[in-house]
Amino acid sequence: MSWNNEPILSDHQLRKLVEHKYQSTGTTLLDPFMQRFWNWFVLKIPTNVAPNLITITGLLVNVVTTLILVFYSPGARQEVRIFVF
16 A cells, blocks of 8 residues: 555556466577477476576576686687687
């Protein structure tokens, strides 16, 4: 409730919220391939792992690899050597 005791959402807005149904649609050429990959990936992840943990892990991987690239090529103009383990 707001300070003046009026509802935050109107009746019309509440009806629309109840009627809303999420629909994901593929709009790129890679979507059919990626949907198969994501379906495979989801089956490999235990159900007790939070989806936000997966997202944060992906973010951390991107940040770490970017920091490595910036460390070895600060001006982004020189070639970075190939690492062979």
